[in-house]
Each structure stands twice: as C-alpha cells, then as structure tokens.
Amino acid sequence: MWALRYDPEICRECPSPRCLLQCQYMEMGEEEARGEILKLSRGEDSRVLEKCMTCYGCEEYCPYGNHPYFLICEMREKRGIYTAPRPITNQWINMTQMQGRALIGKVGEVVLSSCLLPSLGTMASTGEIFSQISSSMVFGAEFMCPAVHTHFAKMSVVKERLPQVLDNFRKLGVKRVICLHDECYGTFTTLAKAYGIEVPFEPVYYMDFLLERLEELKPKITPLNITAVYQRPCSNRWIPEKQDVLRRILDLLGVRLLDRNHQGERSLCCGGILRLVGGYKLADEIQRRNIADMADTGADYCIFNCPACQETLGSKVAKAGLKPIHIIDLCKMALGEISQEEE
Amino acid sequence: MGDILGSLREIVGERWVSDRPEELWYYSRDPGVLEPHRPDYVVAPDSVEQVQKIVQLAVREKVPVVPMGNAMALTGLVIPLKGGIVVDMKRMNRILEVNERARYAVVEGGTSQGALKAYLQDHYPHLRHSLPDAPAATTIAANVALHGQGRLTQQYGFNSEMVCGLEVVLPTGEVCRIGSPSLGPYWFSRSHTLPDLSGLFLGWLGTTGIITKVGIRLYPNKKLRDLEIFVTDIPELVPEAIYRLTHLELLEDITAWFQPKPLMFKDNYHVTIYFTGDTEEELEFKRKMVWGCLQEFIDSKDGGFMGVDPLKPQLLEMPQRSVAEFADVPRGGGFEYSGPITLVEHFPKYAEKVVELARKYDLLYSGMARVISGGHAMMFAISFAFNRADRDMMERVKKAMDEATEFALQMGSIPWKPNFMEQRMILEKMDPVTRELIHRIRRLMDPHGIMNPGNWEVQ
Numbered sequence A: 001m002w003a004l005r006y007d008p009e010i011c012r013e014c015p016s017p018r019c020l021l022q023c024q025y026m027e028m029g030e031e032e033a034r035g036e037i038l039k040l041s042r043g044e045d046s047r048v049l050e051k052c053m054t055c056y057g058c059e060e061y062c063p064y065g066n067h068p069y070f071l072i073c074e075m076r077e078k079r080g081i082y083t084a085p086r087p088i089t090n091q092w093i094n095m096t097q098m099q100g101r102a103l104i105g106k107v108g109e110v111v112l113s114s115c116l117l118p119s120l121g122t123m124a125s126t127g128e129i130f131s132q133i134s135s136s137m138v139f140g141a142e143f144m145c146p147a148v149h150t151h152f153a154k155m156s157v158v159k160e161r162l163p164q165v166l167d168n169f170r171k172l173g174v175k176r177v178i179c180l181h182d183e184c185y186g187t188f189t190t191l192a193k194a195y196g197i198e199v200p201f202e203p204v205y206y207m208d209f210l211l212e213r214l215e216e217l218k219p220k221i222t223p224l225n226i227t228a229v230y231q232r233p234c235s236n237r238w239i240p241e242k243q244d245v246l247r248r249i250l251d252l253l254g255v256r257l258l259d260r261n262h263q264g265e266r267s268l269c270c271g272g273i274l275r276l277v278g279g280y281k282l283a284d285e286i287q288r289r290n291i292a293d294m295a296d297t298g299a300d301y302c303i304f305n306c307p308a309c310q311e312t313l314g315s316k317v318a319k320a321g322l323k324p325i326h327i328i329d330l331c332k333m334a335l336g337e338i339s340q341e342e343e
Numbered sequence B: 001m002g003d004i005l006g007s008l009r010e011i012v013g014e015r016w017v018s019d020r021p022e023e024l025w026y027y028s029r030d031p032g033v034l035e036p037h038r039p040d041y042v043v044a045p046d047s048v049e050q051v052q053k054i055v056q057l058a059v060r061e062k063v064p065v066v067p068m069g070n071a072m073a074l075t076g077l078v079i080p081l082k083g084g085i086v087v088d089m090k091r092m093n094r095i096l097e098v099n100e101r102a103r104y105a106v107v108e109g110g111t112s113q114g115a116l117k118a119y120l121q122d123h124y125p126h127l128r129h130s131l132p133d134a135p136a137a138t139t140i141a142a143n144v145a146l147h148g149q150g151r152l153t154q155q156y157g158f159n160s161e162m163v164c165g166l167e168v169v170l171p172t173g174e175v176c177r178i179g180s181p182s183l184g185p186y187w188f189s190r191s192h193t194l195p196d197l198s199g200l201f202l203g204w205l206g207t208t209g210i211i212t213k214v215g216i217r218l219y220p221n222k223k224l225r226d227l228e229i230f231v232t233d234i235p236e237l238v239p240e241a242i243y244r245l246t247h248l249e250l251l252e253d254i255t256a257w258f259q260p261k262p263l264m265f266k267d268n269y270h271v272t273i274y275f276t277g278d279t280e281e282e283l284e285f286k287r288k289m290v291w292g293c294l295q296e297f298i299d300s301k302d303g304g305f306m307g308v309d310p311l312k313p314q315l316l317e318m319p320q321r322s323v324a325e326f327a328d329v330p331r332g333g334g335f336e337y338s339g340p341i342t343l344v345e346h347f348p349k350y351a352e353k354v355v356e357l358a359r360k361y362d363l364l365y366s367g368m369a370r371v372i373s374g375g376h377a378m379m380f381a382i383s384f385a386f387n388r389a390d391r392d393m394m395e396r397v398k399k400a401m402d403e404a405t406e407f408a409l410q411m412g413s414i415p416w417k418p419n420f421m422e423q424r425m426i427l428e429k430m431d432p433v434t435r436e437l438i439h440r441i442r443r444l445m446d447p448h449g450i451m452n453p454g455n456w457e458v459q
C-alpha cells in the first residue's frame, strides 16, 4: 500500500503552524495550533480530527508541502472516524465505482478528461477552443480522480483507485492528459506525489490549455468588458501555483476580476461537501457569508471553475444578482459562441 | 341474445363501438402479468344517459359490463374476466365545475389526472388536486374506485378520502347521486351527517356501478416546491425518521424507497421529503425543521441528507416518470407492483421481503413506500420490472407477486388494488361475517352479477 510522505520532523522544526492558524473552520491561537499539529504528528488524538471540515486549505497554507490535510485524513480513517454520515460516505464510494461503462473518444497522444462530470464533457465538446481535441475525450469512473473520498476520510479508497485510474490512462497509450477538473490535475500532481505514486503521463491543467488556445484565437476575441468575482474550488488549494493562469485568461477576455475578502487563501467552500460534513447550519452560514461577500463587490458575474461548486451555488448567486458562469463558457462568450443574454 | 352490437351502435353511434379483433385485442389486456381475456364488445359513451342505456342493455342481455379508465391499474382490474362489454370512459372527460372558494372540482367519470392538472394550472394556478404518480392519462374516477394515493395523501389521506360527491350509474341502470349533490347543487360533501354511501363505490373496483361524475377536493397550490432526501443504511431508522417528520405537520409528501441500481442507491434506504412554500423564507423554514428533526441521526452518523441538486428536476416532476423508467430497465416495458397498505413500523420487514423475493426469483426490484395521513399507514410498493417478451420472467414475477400478497396478509396488512386472485386470498382470510356482508351488498346492488364479474366475488 502507498504511504503518505509526511515528515513529523518538519512540523517539529516549523517556525509557525500556518496549517491550522489559517484554518477558517477552527479558531486557534499559535500555541494551540502548534500543540494540535504536533499531537497529530505523533499520531495522537486531536480535536482537529473531529472538527476539520475538509476544505483542503491547510495543504496550501503549509509552506513546506508537508501534507497536513492528508495526514488528518489518514488518521481519521485509522481511527474509524466518519466525517459525513456513514450511508452518505458509502453512497459516494458506490456511485463512483468503476463499472466498465466509461466513454472513450478517438484517443491519440493527447486526451481530454472530463472526469465523472457530464457538464464538463458537454462544455468541452463544442466550440473552437476544443475543436481539435474534443473528439479525444474520456468520461467515466474509470478516469475519475478519486480525491473526493478524502472528504470522507477514505484514503484507502483513494489509494486503491488512483493506481487503477492511472493504469486506465496508461492502457490508452496517452502521453498528455488535459484535466478539465482541477481535482484531477491536483490529484495527478500533488496527491500522487504525496504518496509517491508514479503518473505515467504528463497532466495538463485545462486553464493552461485555455490560455494557450485563447492566445491563438486572440483576433476572434471581443473583450467582454464585464466585472466578475471568482469562486475558487477546494481542489485548487492543491495547485495554488495555477491561480495566476485564471487572471491571465480574464485579462485576455476583458473581464475585470474584483477583489473580495474571501479569495485566494481565504476562499470559502461552496457548501456542497460542507453540508455533508459540517451540517446544514454551517453550510448555510458559509454560503451566506460567501455570497454576501461576492454581492458587496457589485460584480456582474460569478465565475466558477468547478461544476460541482456551480451546481451548489449557481442558483443562489443568481438570486443575489450575479450571473453564474463557468470559465469555459466565459471563454466561449468572448469568442462569440454564446451570447451574454443566453447565459 | 339480441343484436347487442346494433343496440350499442344505436346508443353511442357507429364510431364509438367495436367488436373488431384488433380492437378487442387491445381491450383484453393491461401492462401487468395477468393473462389477457377478450371482451365481446368495447364501447365509448359520451354521456351519463349513454352509460345508463349501456347498463340497461347489459341487464337485459345478461352480459358483463367492465368500466375502464386508462387500464393502468396493472393488476388486470379491467381485463374482462368473463367477456362482455368494456365501457371505455375516456370520452367523458369534461371538467364540469371548479368551486374556487370551497376548493373542489366536479369532473366526469373518464376525466384524466393530466386534464384536471392542466386545467387548474391554466385557470386556478393556486389550486391543485392530489396527483398520483401514475401516467397522466389515468382517470380520476378509477383512481378513487381503487383507493389511489397521490402527492397530497401524506397530508390528507387516500385520494378516495378526498371525494366530495359522486354520481353513479347503478348496476340496475338507475342514476344515483351521493352526498351533498343528492340534496342540492353543491358538491362539497360526500356524506357528512348522512349515512356515508360513498363507501358502496369506493374500493369496489367497478363492481357496484359506473361512476359518471366525481366531486374531488382541491387544495392550495403553493408557488414553490422543494425536497430533501434523508439516507440511512439502517432500515429500522426509516419508521423512526417518518415518525419525527410527520410530527412536524409541515410536509407535502413523504416516500421511503430503496433499489439496488444505479449504484449510488445501493445498500441504503432513502426518505424523500417534499415541502412547499409561497416564499423562499417559507421553504427555508421548512427545510430547517426537516434537518433539525433528524439531527440526532446525523450526529450519530447513522443517517444524513444527500446532495439532491442534480436529481431535483426529475424528482420534482409531477407525475414522476422515474417509475415508468424503472419499468423499462430490463427492456420490454413490463412492470407490476403489489402495494399493501400497512403500518409504517413494518417497513424493515417489507424491505427484507422484497430483497428475498428478488433473489429467489432472480428479478430486478425496487421498494417504495408512500406515507399516508401523517403516518397512520403507508402503501408499500413491491415492484418488479420484466420483459414482456420473456415468458419465464413473467411467470417468476407472478409467483413473486403471489408470495408478496401472502406475506402482506400474514403481516396483517390490506393488499391494494388486488387482482382477482389476490381478492380471493383476502376474502378467504377475512372475518366470515365481513365477507358475508360484502357478498350481500354485492348481490343487493348487482342482482344480475353483471358488473366487472370475477372481482370481489365471494365464491
């Protein structure tokens, strides 16, 4: 079995336990944060094991890449702690099981992966951006990154399924996988590395691909001249270095990204998983805070990166007066493939 | 025997009667597993007078009469077991009155659920009736004749309890009005303060007369509807959850269900909770009450609320098509369910039985219970889908259904819309005095034994 590359020594030497200090779901002072992370590093009980809302944040906060979040998940599973109710946890395990029903397009050396999210497949199957690659799409549990099970502290499922997924890609003989879901890219880079799992292809971040294509299609872009806020998904915490790509895309599209309180490291969960793990009261409160923060900016649009966030939050941001849109659709809009009214 | 075909033509006109084999083929069956049986004639009347004349003709000629709505009861209740005349009521589909303030509608005996729903949506959007999840073409009169249940049954009881007046052509050919319409122009009550004669027709499956008009209660139609799904892997928690939910006195419909496929539903029991509101605030208030009343199970991690956003469009449909889709999973569109009315606390035992039967007969199952009247009872549907082209599979479904009925009777429940064989099983088990009373009533009302014979017959 794969083992987490976590080094307790790094935590012992760490000058400031940012991992827990920055946590937005647990209030802790410096001393307590240090105490709790050290307990975890020694394999001891900690209130973090009961209270962590699985926002992925500490993976980003730790400046040493020591994987505190994966450590929490591992320890929870070892102790038989369920983050969400047991039937919900099993529901997720069951519904993401491989059943030999994956859809595989005409795959060459490069493949477009829409994970197990149909809306990603739909968005990427039309339009000029994907015209040369859309026929080479894969969709299904066989190609789904199993990272979602970290929310349920089922690391055993992650470690069992990830090598199978990688093997499924290997069997296709692909060299590059364009990941339309941040979670896939984060899994194939950060998570796989944390466990020393070798990835037999080059993962490509879809926003890098979008940026490259938009630069090629630049003459066709009509600047949108709109303002927007951004809902950063949890999985983006595993690849914080990619945040800048979004800004560059928006510059090209003529979209002014407005500053807000809950952005970057202070981003808030969309509430989908939070509802399962933390209950409706907390999820409602976080959604309320998040949306109020968005609405305060007076932005025209709320840009989504993850379709699951969009599904959870889309109608709610719309009620607050912001138009919800996925970044891929935003690109299509600037290329004149979707009208602003249609959206 | 006189010229029945000729007489029927005289009553309804040439176009609306047939003895042609291709049409009789259609009228000899329903989508369930019972063997077909051919009628001799099929006729489609357009008025109460025509229905009366058809029944009078049947009395004279001593031929059976089987009233039919849309033949979707699935248990062969409109298969003319002894031949005769099938009376297809679908032409009598007018909506005669809506009394907005007293919240009732009066419809003809062949009016479909879909027609009333559409009419209310167009003309009285703030009113609704208790729509069953049956196909929209099924009829309101048939539904009350078999004690159907709909979207509002959790709040207001069986759809038959919502009847507020009837007009019936008796097996003698006389026309009779039941309840307030027997005294005046209003259809607000089926009995109150009078002897409740509606009981002579509701649940009798067309064996005591042909309903030509139904008064049916309407209820407020709130602007918004939403749902939550509570999930647990412990079947014993389902009755407890329902008890707590019904205590709220806030909810529209509650169904509890389980099925092995798709995999996301495997090994779990689901309670779908519908609620309505005129404002977002009202919905949110109700949602919070729902979550709150089951918090204990969430805290113990034994149950929780699943994400429903992707399922909402399908689950908020009325009627819901998912049942019909389930019917076609094995291809070949066969579907039958037995739906005993029983205590909610028996849910775990029924759940176990469904799985046992599915294993024993190698069938695809789904189990679904609808809560009735705030938890006084539930209808537990034991459903099997099958391929109509596969005789062996149909045979296995039949056996599974018989066993399900036996089990239901052992458990002290009342089988719902039983087929003629199940009716016999019920009558056999019934208190002999009760059985004799049924027999006497039948004989009294239908001295010639012409109304849907083979059903509710004491041997």
Ligand SMILES: Cc1cc2nc3c(=O)[nH]c(=O)nc-3n(C[C@H](O)[C@H](O)[C@H](O)COP(=O)(O)OP(=O)(O)OC[C@H]3O[C@@H](n4cnc5c(N)ncnc54)[C@H](O)[C@@H]3O)c2cc1C
Residues within 6 Å of the ligand: B066, B067, B068, B069, B070, B071, B072, B073, B074, B077, B078, B089, B109, B110, B132, B133, B134, B135, B137, B138, B139, B140, B141, B142, B143, B144, B145, B146, B147, B148, B149, B150, B204, B205, B206, B207, B209, B210, B211, B212, B323, B324, B452
């Ligand atoms: C997919 C599916 C889902 C279903 N869901 C539900 C549900 O949610 N709730 C529910 O209650 N049922 C449900 N059903 C069962 C059934 O379809 C309904 O009960 C429906 O109301 C039957 O109507 P019908 O017009 O098809 O009746 P039919 O099958 O035509 O008739 C049923 C009985 O009523 C008698 N009858 C018909 N018309 C008259 C009349 N005018 N006067 C006297 N007797 C008459 C018939 O002789 C027969 O005994 C479902 C069925 C299917 C296929």
Ligand code: SF4
Residues within 6 Å of the ligand: A010, A011, A012, A014, A015, A016, A017, A018, A019, A020, A037, A061, A062, A063, A064, A065, A066, A067, A068
């Ligand atoms: S996880 Fe990172 S931030 Fe936290 S104590 Fe260890 S090294 Fe420091």
Ligand code: SF4
Residues within 6 Å of the ligand: A019, A020, A022, A023, A024, A025, A026, A048, A051, A052, A053, A054, A055, A056, A057, A058, A059, A069, A072
């Ligand atoms: S994952 Fe999020 S909630 Fe959990 S400890 Fe880390 S920062 Fe806090």
